[in-house]
Amino acid sequence: MDVQGARNTGEIKVDVAIIGAGPAGLTAGYLLTRAGKSVAIIEKDATYVGGISRTVEHEGYRFDIGGHRFFSKSQQVVDLWNEILPDDFIQRPRMSRIYYEGKFYSYPLRAFEALWNLGLWRSAMCMASYARARVFPNRDVRSFEDWTSNQFGKKLYSIFFKTYTEKVWGMPCNEMSADWAAQRIKGLSLWGAVVDGLKRSLGLNKLNDGSGAQAKTLLETFRYPRLGPGMMWEAARDRIVATGRGQVIMGHELKQLAADSAEENGGGWRMTASSPEGGEVVITAAHVISSAPMRQLAARLHPLPETTLEASRLKYRDFLTVALMIESEDLFPDNWIYIHDSKVKVGRVQNFRSWSPEMVPDERVACVGLEYFCFEGDGLWSMADDDLVELAKAEMAILGLVSPDKVIGGAVVRQEKAYPVYDEDYAANVAAMRTELEARHPDLHLVGRNGMHRYNNQDHAMMTAMLTVENILAGRRIYDTWCVNEDAEYHEAGDEGVERELPARPVTPDQAAALASVREVPARVDERKAA
Template identity: 75%
Template sequence: MTQHSADAGIIDCDVAIIGAGPAGLTAGYLLTRQGKSVCIIEKDDTYVGGISRTVEHEGYRFDIGGHRFFSKSQQVVDLWNEILPDDFIQRPRMSRIYYEGKFYSYPLRAFEALGNLGLLRSTACMMSYLRYKLFPIKDVKSFEDWTTNQFGKKLYSIFFKTYTEKVWGMPCDEMSADWAAQRIKGLSLWNAVTDGLKRSLGLNRKPNDGQEVKTLLETFRYPRLGPGMMWDAARDKIIASGKGEVLMGHALERLSDDGKSWSITASGPGGTAQIRAKDVISSAPMRELSRRIHPLPQSALAADGLKYRDFLTVALMVKSEDLFPDNWIYIHDDRVQVGRVQNFRSWSPEMVPHEDMACVGLEYFCFEGDGLWTSSDEELVAQATREMEVLGLCDPSKVVSGAVVRQEKAYPVYDDTYEANVAEMRAELERDHPTLHLVGRNGMHRYNNQDHAMMTAMLTVENILAGTRIYDTWCVNEDAEYHEEGDEGEERVIAAREAGSQTRPLDDDQVAALTSLRGVPERIAPPSEPERKRA
């Protein structure tokens, strides 16, 4: 168990964990299961789970972004089942794109999309697609370049540009191509067209419309009361183990490393907590973490260059049995600011307490401090109600009430400098602070899904238990296609060094070099990138 030292009330533990999101709680659960003591600090005073939490308002429950429980890693699936064995339900999945008053399946079904667009625009789309297949942009730098090469300029402008710029708040030609390659790689217009021809001839009955990668599943698993149910259970198991402590409402103020242990200061409602630990796991945003390390790292300036996109959900309670069958709808319409609309009953009927009511969540992407973020809850509920009417999705007279949830730093921004900034901070921390481990979406400034965030924590736990960096956690989701590709649990081991492959330990010389990092005044730098690749 964690020990409260007589030394000024210091909490002594094996591992201090910053952040009680999926990564932090996964690490805490696995460490306590192995007999290690942990102390988790969480800034929120009410909820664990980070962006994967479930908010409750007057009996209604809603997600912050929507979280399907799907993973190709059998180890992640097994862990979910272990933490929450009896509360998963199987739900149909449906998501569509709303464009010019019409709905388009996602991913795009070629004949449906071209039919909705009409003959002239469809012809222009196909000509544009062929033009960029024959003469692609050679120096691909931006999201716009990558998506144009994949789909043609016309389809890019119709189905990608508006929504993507809403999400990120920046022009597509300023966004790194990394985001497109990571999130929509594998979607192929050519496959969709050829599949449509096969289906029209009765030669193909596959349900996912010709995607050679099974990009979207027909059903998914989901906790019956939302994803927060999973992370509440993980927190409770950590505390019940007698080896873990979770300090809610505690914000990280400072952490310092004397070469043998870490000293962490966190401020909370009851005062300041002092924690001493051998290792620290952080899922805090890299920019915020760098400012709190003492002495200030040289890479703090690079970390200050990292940007984040914030997010808010306006939940509307509507007098209606249901409004539409989708789990969510992507809104490609510049008449409104909303980017996506969720239907929480489609996630789980138990999220909505009354059968004659619907609950929808309008998602707005913003920057902390801008006009949307600083609007009052009343103004946002009124705006959401108006926009549902504009889109023809809801009669405003049926809206009974609303609630607003703000989520800061929901998305790490992939601009043209983020990669260099992350690399600089990572290199310094691995060299100077080998017992500080970065995990999760914001901890690594990587657009990880929930299962990928968990994988980084699972591998980090293995590294801590081994006393050395056996696994390169930065290779999780390094070149992965969209996370719903393939079959659930098809990978029997965690993907670490490259997507879809078995994790591989470093060779003996590298392990020896890394082992010597601990307790030695002159710390040896980890192997270079070329050395890791040769391994």
């Protein structure tokens, strides 16, 4: 049993038990131990903390699982990052582009550049399609395809939205809710891009404050731990253990979580976690914080919730990265590029050196990560690692980015339950379980992306944990943790730390209403039938 900071390895009694050592779980553990509370954290992974924000190492090469820019509008989150990792941030340039038919396009799209790259004939078709959509829009907008075609025209939709979106979510765009498109792509229009391009070319995109400075529309740089995001969460783990009040139990998954009626424990919870080798640890605690997937938590609660069936219907999109070590200088300067090409399965390609030079130990070698979106158990997920490396090499050749004979090594990293899926029933299923747990178990707290089945950014997951800690320390639910919502343009515009306070909202009697939130992942069209 790998128990870091353990005082015993049999039965552990703490103030708070935490399920999952990702950003939410470790943030909660850090703040609780700093406040004098004792905690025990269980983590399914035997090696890495950080969840999807971990950094995997292979022969000296480091891989970021999905790409994690350290930027937040919340000053409290920024302060916490600085407190945990004060000396190891570097400032990095932000650059992401779209790759389509051998050419790069800025992301977000720049209208003139896009039309120039597409060529005269295709550009004319795009503009004609756009004009038609403006004059004769689809009045019965139900799907992602309907909404995006109305905004950009059918031709631009098919080039810059359809292929990538369907790769990510594994369902046709004409089955995704228009609500998601309106929120995910809000504020972006072809005409707005044209106007912005004209302003830039004429030097009119300046602040109206007499300074002559350019108006800040995009996040141009971001901070990043020099050894990857896992560096942050390894430091958080170490600080938790160093207090003497925290334990991090690696390689152990939740087996059962039971309401503890034993008088000597004062009620609370009795949690059992087990390892694949048969090891077991029992933790008793007054409070439990769970970042485990809601579906998993419901199946392991005792007694079973009445809403177990609803929770069992929640779905997840999985993800894998194939890292290639290439005998070459860096192939491109981007942090990542989006692959809008139906000839290949890869959805995005990361350049790890662009995140941090220290991620790649050899200056003569480029290291890229090809990201594939899949479902656990499907053909991609189940492929042997060697076959996935060969697939990645072949697809890089198809895209014209690198010759396979330049590849000198490869590695595969799988990430299950990377994205909670918002299908037609998810909202009702989440609301049912949340309502029941809040009524029956006020000392069981759901946090983070999978814990709340919400497509949160890293800093939003932290915010849910920060508000939860405030509730625990206060001895009652004073803040509604479900008020933490993601902003569709969060990483594209604005200044760091402009929000001085967390989005804390007092708990209201109507807890179910707090579930309404900005959707960052698509729902199927069927969800709108009842509206």
